[in-house]
Amino acid sequence: MCYVQAQALYDFTAVSGNNELSIQEGETLTVINWNVGGGWVEAQNSKGQTGLVPEDYIQVRKNIVIIHILSKIHINFFSKAPNPEVYLLSKHLPKQTDRLPIYMGEVGPVxxxxxxxxxxxxxxxxxxxxxxxxxxxxxxxxxxxxxxxxxxxxxxxxxxxxxxxxxxxxxxxxxxxxxxxxxxxxxxxxxxxxxxxxxxxxxxxxxxxxxxxxxxxxxxxxxxxxxxxxxxxxxxxxxxxTAGVMIFSYMDPEVPDLEPTEVEQRYETYSRFTRSMDDGVKDLHSVSHLHWKRCTGPLQKEYRHIGKALQNLSSVFNTSGYQGEATLTEALMTTGKIYEEIAEIVAGQPKKDLHYLMETNNEYKGLLGCFPDIIGAAIEKVKDADRLVAMNKIAPQDKHNMAKNLSTMSYAFQAEMNHFHSNRIYDYNRVMQFYLQEQVKFYETIAEKLKQALSQYTNL
Amino acid sequence: MCYVQAQALYDFTAVSGNNELSIQEGETLTVINWNVGGGWVEAQNSKGQTGLVPEDYIQVRKNIVIIHILSKIHINFFSKAPNPEVYLLSKHLPKQTDRLPIYMGEVGPVxxxxxxxxxxxxxxxxxxxxxxxxxxxxxxxxxxxxxxxxxxxxxxxxxxxxxxxxxxxxxxxxxxxxxxxxxxxxxxxxxxxxxxxxxxxxxxxxxxxxxxxxxxxxxxxxxxxxxxxxxxxxxxxxxxxTAGVMIFSYMDPEVPDLEPTEVEQRYETYSRFTRSMDDGVKDLHSVSHLHWKRCTGPLQKEYRHIGKALQNLSSVFNTSGYQGEATLTEALMTTGKIYEEIAEIVAGQPKKDLHYLMETNNEYKGLLGCFPDIIGAAIEKVKDADRLVAMNKIAPQDKHNMAKNLSTMSYAFQAEMNHFHSNRIYDYNRVMQFYLQEQVKFYETIAEKLKQALSQYTNL
The missing domain is CATH 3.30.1520.10 (Phox-like domain)
Structure with a gap:
């Protein structure tokens, strides 16, 4: 697990009984759990006390990451790349019970x-x-x-x-x-x-x-x-x-076998895609995260300050003793209050829309992180088959079998990729639509609020 | 003059022939002129080179202000508080040519x-x-x-x-x-x-x-x-x-004289007002300045990043080779480009509206900074008149004259304050109206742009 050092941006006072941790601006903390959710992280202070602090109140120190112990994710990752040999060399036809057929659909194998x-x-x-x-x-x-x-x-x-x-x-x-x-x-x-x-x-x-x-x-x-x-x-x-690689023995592609070179080609296309999508979703995640923090942190603060400054000016003007001041001071007061409302709207918005975009994105980050990678190893094995035949380690028939089984694995991957793509298109289309709808409403609401403020001023 | 130390937030490369100064992130600079305008300040680096740098690229270091030489403003300030005695003791009636009458209007002396x-x-x-x-x-x-x-x-x-x-x-x-x-x-x-x-x-x-x-x-x-x-x-x-205090000898209030105690009361009311308005406009200036910097700096950057991340995701999706991808990738690309447009709108907005609010505010900061303060000294002199009469330094008639002249000064100040108030109400009403109108347009424009993006997605 990576333990990351962070710095407290603002003071935060814990509410007792809530597992919270009080922090002071400038204090150094170690984040021990980023995945608490709801805008919280679990952190430890220099005294060893731990508790929840608002994510927005801390900032990760650049270049100070302490590698602590191997993460669970890595262990999972390795366990997902077992030896494909046992399946590649198997000779049986696909089982008829629990058989997993693969068809040729409009988009390819499905x-x-x-x-x-x-x-x-x-x-x-x-x-x-x-x-x-x-x-x-x-x-x-x-x-x-x-x-x-x-x-x-x-x-x-x-x-x-x-x-x-x-x-x-x-x-x-x-x-x-x-x-x-x-x-x-x-x-x-x-x-x-x-x-x-x-x-x-x-x-x-x-x-x-x-x-x-x-x-x-x-x-x-x-x-x-x-x-x-x-x-x-x-x-x-x-x-x-039926665990591990033998799952492929249930798969039954009702399509002509693929040559190993073709398998390799497609595999490379898919790998390239999953790798670059992985980068893409990470990038989107990081800008979204920053935007979230900005909305709930500095931006909210700034709109509040604007609101306070206008209300303050209104109060000062109110003490002038000059006649005919009322309309302006009331308008300024209303405007100031509306900017305070806008501060809350701005801070509350990410939860309403960005949250869903980030959740979907996060799901895809997770999916891409656990995409099985066994086919790469299988391709290498099949490439090595000629040598094994020459060394009499396997029979020529075994080599033929390996190629056939590799073809099945490839079809399974293709069917899975096509499933992934169709879901991905559906999910991103839906979540982007939702996000934009909410963003439109958000900006329209602010415009509406400001119109309200505007209507308070005298037309000269 | 106060020379303020600042730190460069980003790299900036000077365009030659423009009197600009190249700076590097983290570099310490001395700001030698804040009032260059147009978003520029004049700065000096540690090598003694001077030139213009964008205001948004630097951040003032807190608590590091070097008092250099007495500012011109201070010299002006002192020169504006000359001895009122020469006028207070003058006996002539207001001159009939170039006479400056003061009337009782609805709002008081005008x-x-x-x-x-x-x-x-x-x-x-x-x-x-x-x-x-x-x-x-x-x-x-x-x-x-x-x-x-x-x-x-x-x-x-x-x-x-x-x-x-x-x-x-x-x-x-x-x-x-x-x-x-x-x-x-x-x-x-x-x-x-x-x-x-x-x-x-x-x-x-x-x-x-x-x-x-x-x-x-x-x-x-x-x-x-x-x-x-x-x-x-x-x-x-x-x-x-006719320079200095003798300007009051031209003033002719067509109203009953005020008692010195009344003069003092009104003077205190006005002083309190100008002081607290001075604080108010400074406060508004500082939040506006910060907002300007945020819009042209981090916010613009952030919207650009969001735009880039979406366009990037679109490019990745485009490589999937999956059929039926086109609508989503085009929609994502459009959305990304629209966020880049929004970045420019956000960065360009302060110049369009906040600028005028800040200019008006600045004008008032300037006005409040040069409000004449001679009446305070005059009040003290008049309070001292009894002692001077007792010491035979002035005649009883002089004391009467002083009170009468103080009353004239007070009326002049009141007329000026009323002039100031009526202008202030007009100016702030007008500039706030303009600001809010532009802000409404700004948020509506963004909503409109996002609606455009939204229309690109498939309705499922």
Whole structure:
């Protein structure tokens, strides 16, 4: 994990009982958790005290990053690149049960999509407790559109589902991480709301995926009948041996095989794309983040100051004792108050629109970060096949098999990329539209407020 | 003069021949002239090189101000508080020629206002030269509405007029300073435009003043017939002996005398007002200045970055090779370009509206800074009169005279304050209206631009 040093920009006084940490302008802090959400981060001061501080109140020190321990992300990343050999050399035809067909669609290879798309609603977070109230937790209600019957799950069940999906499909499909676990302040309304929103986004994305949504484990999660059913299903899922690279043995492209050179070409195109999209979303994230901070920090402050300065001038003018002063002083006072309102509008806006753009962007950052990379290794293996045949390590038939299996892997990747692209276009189109709509409203609201102020002045 | 240390916020490369100074981020500079205008200041680097740098590129270091030499302003300030005794003890009745009557108006004591208000247009700056082209200068054309006949004046003539008005009226009326002289870059269009605008504002303010505008020297400046007329008038004006406190001997309040205690009360009310207005305009100036810097600096930069990030994402999406991508990539590209346009709009806006608010505010800062303060000294003298009578230094009749003359001074101040108030209400009403109108347009323009971007996306 990277621990980053930051500097407090303003004083902040903790509210007791909220896991907050008081900080003083200029103080050096170590950020220990960036993913608290809701505009908060968890930080530690030089005395070793930890707690939540508003993200906007601190500024990361450039060039002072302390590499602490290897991050969990890196471990995941390595575990996702296992040896493709065991699958490449396998000879069996695709299994007929649980078979995952790949068709040639208008846009290229595609998964088999269901007639009606699965979706679900995550709602109604409720505090539950176990062990006579010693342990408490939040339970969410999930209602799939297939049954319309709600089921309850705690975060740890989502986490269990995530582990199963990663084991089973992780070699072929990007399974995005769940919203982060968090210990401090996890019963605060703001946090619960944010986590629910992110679980909803995660579930919707999984529901939209034809392979994931059709799997037994995912269906179990959404539609188990009772506690017994859930427990039995859990046990069965945990015993599922179709994990890692062997997922490809279920895949059945109903299209002619691809030559390894073609596979390599397409792989390079996709890698290039995911890499540059990764840069693109990071860039957008960083400008959005800065914009958020500016709106809630200096800009809000500045509009407040303008408001105060005008109200102050109005008060001064009011003491002139001159007749005929009232209209101007009242107009200035109104204008000043309106600038204070604008300050609040400006500070509150990112939560209303930028938030969703950043969440979508963040989801894609996550997806790109867990895109399976096994095909690169598989290509190298197949390139090496001639040498292995010459050395009598594999039979010529094995080489043929490897190429065929590589072709299947490539089709799976292409189907997945096409799924990714169609979702990406849908998601960015929707979120940009929403963002711009809200921004238009935002600027129109400010214009309207200023018109109100303007109407207070005398027309000379 | 106060020389202020500043730090360069960004690199700036001088354009040669423009009197500019190259600076590097982090470099320490001494600002030697804040009043260059047009967003420039004159600075000196540690090597002693001087030149113009953009105001937005530097930040004043807090708490590091080097007091260098006594400022001209201070010298002026002291010269404006001469001994009132010579007038207070004078016995003659107000002169009948050049008499300056003061009436009781609706708002209290007022000057005699002319039937039609004088105004003039300062326009058409032209480069002239003398001494076979060795010395060149800018000549402005000034056309008063009284004659509609243009006269030409150089800056040094305005300066001459300012000196005469200060000598003649400075004890009773605030004569605001002219826009600053500047040596470097004085033939640059931007500078000439700014100076003309400020000379216009100064002339209009002088025209609006019933006492100033009616004076011989001011009329000479606006309506001289030819070079001979001008030179004769100049000589005469320079010989005018009605300077300093004796200006009060021309004042003739057509109202009952005020008791010294009443004079003191009113004086205190006015002083309190001018002091607190001085604080108010300084406060408004500093928030406006900060807002200007933010709009032309970080905000512009940020909108540009948002624009670039969106265009970048569009370019990346464009490489996906996925069908049906075009609408989104074009929409993102348009949105990105529109954010770049918004960056320019944001950066250009202060010049369009905040500029005028700041100019008006600045004029008032100047006026408040030169408000005559002689009455305070006069009040003290009159309070001391009893003692002087007891010591046989003055006659009882002198004491009576002093009180009567103090009353005249008070009426003059009251008439001037009322003139100031009515102008202030007019000016602030007008400039706030203009500012808000432009701000409404500004926000509406941005909303309109974003609507344009929004229309590019597919409605799903």
């Amino acid at each position: 998964w088999l999509y269901p007639q009606s798309q699965l979706d679900c609603v995550v709602a109604d977070p409720k505090k539950g407790s176990k062990m006579y109230g010693l342990k408490s937790y939040i339970e969410y209600q999930i209602t799939p559109n297939s049954t319309n019957r709600p089921v309850n799950h705690r975060y740890k069940h989502f986490d269990w589902l995530y582990e199963r999906l990663t084991e089973k499909f992780g070699c072929a499909l990007p399974i995005p991480s769940l919203p982060d676990k968090q210990v401090t302040g996890r019963f605060e309304d703001e946090f619960i709301k944010m986590r629910m929103e992110r679980l909803q986004a995660w579930m919707s994305r999984m529901c939209r995926h034809p392979v994931v949504s059709n799997s037994d484990v995912f269906q179990l999660f959404l539609t188990y009948k009772d506690e017994k059913d859930w427990k039995e299903g859990k046990r069965k899922a945990e015993k599922d041996e | 000057w005699l206002y002319p039937q039609s208000q004088l105004d003039c247009v300062v326009a058409d700056p032209k480069k002239g030269s003398k001494m076979y082209g060795l010395k060149s200068y800018i000549e402005y054309q000034i056309t008063p509405n009284s004659t509609n006949r243009p006269v030409n004046h150089r800056y040094k003539h305005f300066d001459w007029l300012y000196e005469r008005l200060t000598e003649k009226f400075g004890c009773a009326l605030p004569i605001p300073s002219l826009p600053d002289k500047q040596v470097t870059g004085r033939f640059e269009d931007e500078f000439i435009k700014m100076r003309m605008e400020r000379l216009q504002a100064w002339m209009s303010r002088m025209c609006r003043h019933p006492v100033v505008s009616n004076s011989d020297v001011f009329q000479l400046f606006l309506t001289y017939k030819d070079e001979k007329d001008w030179k004769e008038g100049k000589r005469k004006a320079e010989k005018d002996e």
